[in-house]
């Protein structure tokens with residue numbers, strides 16, 4: 001296990017922003033993840049678990065602790081009847097997992113194609129897109145307890161999954177390193193076609209294959225700058241910078257009155273709650289795609305993605321985010337919540 005010092009973190013993030021880590025280690029096995037955690041504990045050094053860096057904004061001054069880069073690999077497939085369990089090492093590339101699933105005709109994650117990052121990062125904010133959420137197929141999350149030591153298995157019901165949340169980014173934030181995730185997928189299952197654009201594409205056609213749906217999702221994502229494509233400046237981001245706010249139903253008329261238009265909305269997960277697209281709120285507050293004169297701006301293809309146009313600092317992104325948040329609150333009375341994780345602020 002090689003502990004490096006003053007390691008630049010920007011190259012490990014999709015934003016390409018941030019100062020160095022005081023210490024850094026790439027842990028390629030479960031044993032190394034444990035050893036690195038012990039190293040930090042013995043020295044009383046703060047620890048941060050890094051996956052693919054695709055939901056992360058690192059401060060310009062960096063981080064004064066140990067960055068533990070989870071890089072264990074491997075996918076084991078355990079077939080059983082019309083389902084299979086994919087046991088995936090946390091450091092595995094998420095897109096490879098989706099690729100293996102759709103190529104083997106296993107349904108359940110085809111709409112999550114094109115989301116960057118690692119398999120171990122997916123339960124943390126319960127990633128979701130185009131009508132699917134990873135929590136619906138997670139069977140078990142295996143973690144290393146960074147406080148007490150030892151490996152713990154959490155069943156899906158113990159993970160506290162909700163919209164962009166789990167116990168790992170709420171009450172237990174920073175306590176566990178995910179070392180493996182088990183996904184239960186359906187052999188030859190029907191693809192999820194809940195999203196309107198997907199329904200339109202495949203309307204009237206025979207049932208598309210899982211591979212075709214995953215490909216279409218990637219195509220849509222690419223058109224919005226939400227796919228990592230070398231040389232595309234619109235994807236130098238952390239994806240959506242804000243979550244879609246969930247508001248009480250009785251707040252909707254007030255928002256409509258301020259916006260001068262009925263907001264689009266969806267069920268908010270519980271009775272009496274509605275989810276409003278953050279992109280709509282941001283546009284109604286006066287921000288357009290491509291907004292921003294400096295090095296940090298709004299993507300030219302998606303209002304929700306803040307991007308590094310080249311040479312942006314974390315402080316530039318934070319200033320832009322604050323401007324957007326403040327204006328949306330002032331004009332529409334809705335408080336936006338940030339989605340990416342901050343490190344070193």
Ligand SMILES: Cc1cc2nc3c(=O)[nH]c(=O)nc-3n(C[C@H](O)[C@H](O)[C@H](O)COP(=O)(O)OP(=O)(O)OC[C@H]3O[C@@H](n4cnc5c(N)ncnc54)[C@H](O)[C@@H]3O)c2cc1C
Nearest residue numbers: 051052053054055117118120121127128129177178238239
């Ligand atoms: C272009 C683009 C599009 C995106 N689209 C979507 C989308 O459609 N839907 C969506 O939900 N997200 C989306 N994201 C956000 C991001 O890709 C996901 O949240 C992803 O799952 C983050 O995984 P990661 O490995 O990169 O985590 P990181 O960014 O490295 O870390 C994020 C958080 O997870 C924690 N973490 C990561 N790995 C582990 C681990 N092994 N153990 C414990 N904690 C860990 C970190 O400590 C940190 O708190 C997008 C991002 C980009 C750049």
